Amino acid sequence: MISREEVEHVARLARLHFAEEELVRLQSELGRIISYVEQLAELDLSGVEGTSHAVALKNVMRPDEPAPGLNQAEATVNGPVVERGQFVVPRIG
Amino acid sequence: MRQDVSKAGGLVPLFGNGGWEAVIGLEIHVQLNTRTKMFCGCRVTFGEPPNTHVCPVCLGHPGVLPVINEKAVEYATRIALALECRIAEHTIFHRKNYFYPDLPKAYQISQYDLPLGVGGHLDVELEDGTLLPVGITRVHLEEDAGKLIHAGGASGRIDGADYSLVDFNRGGTPLVEIVTEPDIKSPEQARAFLMQLRNLVRQLGVSDVNMEEGSLRCDANVSVRRPEEPFGTKTELKNMNSFRFLHHGLEAEIERQIALLEAGESVVQETVHFDPVTGRVFTLRGKEEAHDYRYFPEPDLPPLELSREYVERIRASLPELPAARKERLIRQYGLSSKEAAILAADRPLADYFEAVAQATGEPRLSANWVLGDLSGYLNARGLDVEACPVTASALAELLGLVLEGTLSGKMAKEVFEAMAASGKCARDIVAERGLGQISDVAQLEAVVARVVEANPGPAEEYRQGRERVLGFFVGQVMKETGGQANPQLVNDLLRKHLGTAAKA
Numbered sequence: 386m387i388s389r390e391e392v393e394h395v396a397r398l399a400r401l402h403f404a405e406e407e408l409v410r411l412q413s414e415l416g417r418i419i420s421y422v423e424q425l426a427e428l429d430l431s432g433v434e435g436t437s438h439a440v441a442l443k444n445v446m447r448p449d450e451p452a453p454g455l456n457q458a459e460a461t462v463n464g465p466v467v468e469r470g471q472f473v474v475p476r477i478g
Numbered sequence: 479m480r481q482d483v484s485k486a487g488g489l490v491p492l493f494g495n496g497g498w499e500a501v502i503g504l505e506i507h508v509q510l511n512t513r514t515k516m517f518c519g520c521r522v523t524f525g526e527p528p529n530t531h532v533c534p535v536c537l538g539h540p541g542v543l544p545v546i547n548e549k550a551v552e553y554a555t556r557i558a559l560a561l562e563c564r565i566a567e568h569t570i571f572h573r574k575n576y577f578y579p580d581l582p583k584a585y586q587i588s589q590y591d592l593p594l595g596v597g598g599h600l601d602v603e604l605e606d607g608t609l610l611p612v613g614i615t616r617v618h619l620e621e622d623a624g625k626l627i628h629a630g631g632a633s634g635r636i637d638g639a640d641y642s643l644v645d646f647n648r649g650g651t652p653l654v655e656i657v658t659e660p661d662i663k664s665p666e667q668a669r670a671f672l673m674q675l676r677n678l679v680r681q682l683g684v685s686d687v688n689m690e691e692g693s694l695r696c697d698a699n700v701s702v703r704r705p706e707e708p709f710g711t712k713t714e715l716k717n718m719n720s721f722r723f724l725h726h727g728l729e730a731e732i733e734r735q736i737a738l739l740e741a742g743e744s745v746v747q748e749t750v751h752f753d754p755v756t757g758r759v760f761t762l763r764g765k766e767e768a769h770d771y772r773y774f775p776e777p778d779l780p781p782l783e784l785s786r787e788y789v790e791r792i793r794a795s796l797p798e799l800p801a802a803r804k805e806r807l808i809r810q811y812g813l814s815s816k817e818a819a820i821l822a823a824d825r826p827l828a829d830y831f832e833a834v835a836q837a838t839g840e841p842r843l844s845a846n847w848v849l850g851d852l853s854g855y856l857n858a859r860g861l862d863v864e865a866c867p868v869t870a871s872a873l874a875e876l877l878g879l880v881l882e883g884t885l886s887g888k889m890a891k892e893v894f895e896a897m898a899a900s901g902k903c904a905r906d907i908v909a910e911r912g913l914g915q916i917s918d919v920a921q922l923e924a925v926v927a928r929v930v931e932a933n934p935g936p937a938e939e940y941r942q943g944r945e946r947v948l949g950f951f952v953g954q955v956m957k958e959t960g961g962q963a964n965p966q967l968v969n970d971l972l973r974k975h976l977g978t979a980a981k982a
Contacts, residue, residue, distance in 0.1 A: 394770075398575075398770055398772070400577055437570060437775030437777070437781075438570075438775070438777065438780055438781065439777075440780070442780035443780050443781050443782065443783045444780070444781075444782055444783060444784075445545065445546065445779075445780050446545065446546045446547070446548035446551065447519070447545045447546070447547060447548065448548060448549075449512050449513050449514050449547050449548065449549035449550070450513070450514065450519060451513055451514050451519050451520070451521045452514070452518070452519025452520075452533075453519075454518070454519070454520045454531060454532055454533030454536075455532055455533055455534070455537075456530065457527065457528070457529045457530050460529040460530075460532045460537060460646070461529055468629075468643055469528070469643070470527060470528040470529050470530075470645075471528045471529065471627070471643035471644055471645050472529075472579075472643065472644040472646075473641055473642070473643060473644075474579040474626075474641065474642050474643075474644055475641060475642075476628075476640055476641050476642065477578075477579065477626075477628075477642060
């Protein structure tokens with residue numbers, strides 16, 4: 386299960402705003418998802434390393450060689466507002 | 479000769495007069511001077527037009543794949559080894575999730591519970607010559623964020639800004655984060671630690687470590703307590719972008735906490751910013767949220783498993799580190815601890831000194847010159863020794879002229895100035911200016927005999943026991959020789975001649 390406070394906390398972290406009835410619905414839906422995943426806890430996994438990478442690769446690195454990137458116009462083309470080559474964002478805080 | 483000042487009585491710096499003790503841990507970020515960024519091939523630059531060194535990876539576009547820069551791993555390993563950390567056999571990257579406009583992916587690729595290096599230490603030489611051992615908790619690799627410029631508003635500060643401009647050139651630059659144990663007890667110690675760390679990293683050649691340009695940054699965790707009591711509540715002090723601000727910021731924050739506690743209030747665990755303009759610390763209370771970074775392993779980056787051979791190869795390639803060099807300079811050249819510390823902290827200057835000392839075979843004279851006249855000359859002009867017009871071999875030649883008696887110490891200073899100004903070698907300047915000191919006994923003896931003979935009155939006075947008259951004769955000999963006579967030799971010869979005349 387997930388508490389109402391946890392739902393609100395996760396929503397805040399994700400910068401999402403929900404109306405009262407949405408919060409009620411989400412609490413119940415998220416609760417069902419968590420219960421579903423929690424079935425995994427029934428397995429005895431003591432002594433099994435957690436898997437953070439599904440493919441058994443390691444030490445994949447590249448040499449420190451410059452590669453071409455984007456120019457300023459290309460880099461900022463998707464910015465809704467751009468000023469002197471920089472992305473404009475609302476005031477912080 | 480390690481001396482643990484935290485246990486030495488009377489040396490624990492108690493801050494303020496209320497018997498409070500500060501407890502400080504530092505978090506240092508070092509920007510690596512690799513050619514390219516941590517996870518993409520964009521160049522690492524400074525001061526370029528905005529958003530001109532960016533690509534889909536460092537702009538956080540969807541569907542891109544970061545790839546680790548092998549040089550950044552090598553450089554971070556160098557730093558971790560120089561701080562005597564254990565290098566993890568298995569290390570992975572994590573995503574640290576938070577929203578901020580300078581972080582286009584909404585997560586920073588960093589390291590969490592499996593950092594590259596753990597458990598090191600740096601012994602800091604304090605003003606009074608004692609060593610403060612500072613534990614290094616961890617050393618890890620991460621990427622830098624972009625740069626925000628707060629526009630509009632009057633103050634230019636975050637809280638007064640109308641909007642902000644984002645430049646991602648810096649985004650993705652490799653950073654090494656170094657976290658210390660809370661072993662530091664005063665702003666002076668914090669400053670000494672950071673300076674020593676900067677010297678160390680500079681000698682490794684992996685970063686410019688320049689606080690003003692932001693390639694060295696320092697945050698501090700600060701609390702105060704009565705000695706022997708448990709740690710108090712700590713705050714995180716940010717925004718100290720110079721050694722002076724680090725000192726002032728810590729001082730202000732420690733004073734603030736002591737004042738709160740003495741007023742019966744409590745310290746709130748929060749982030750505190752230092753404002754260099756007012757010299758005060760301020761909080762952005764209410765504008766921050768509790769940190770909840772939801773770290774999880776970065777699925778796009780396979781683990782690093784650095785082999786023992788790799789680590790040992792890097793260890794073997796480390797230059798002689800300042801602490802070891804200091805000890806060697808004392809042992810090999812008989813320098814004082816203070817002289818050795820100055821040289822060991824400045825690798826090019828120490829190299830210069832060693833070259834001069836070896837060429838002349840006279841470490842004492844060489845140290846006096848390198849730390850005296852040479853350093854004075856460099857400091858007055860704001861020059862690095864590498865840019866000094868007088869090379870180590872040129873200085874050695876000059877000192878050779880002093881050692882063979884051709885130049886007095888005073889004349890050598892004059893020749894040094896001329897060498898620095900003209901780039902010419904010592905012998906040429908001596909020849910041009912007719913500066914050579916006369917140390918030829920036969921030549922001087924003739925002058926001395928002549929002078930004594932020409933001044934029978936003063937000679938008689940001398941024989942009556944008026945020692946001071948000797949100065950008159952020295953002056954006469956100097957006049958005759960254009961000031962070039964070797965003063966010690968003149969003294970000896972005059973005593974001999976005046977004495978001889980007496981017997982006669």
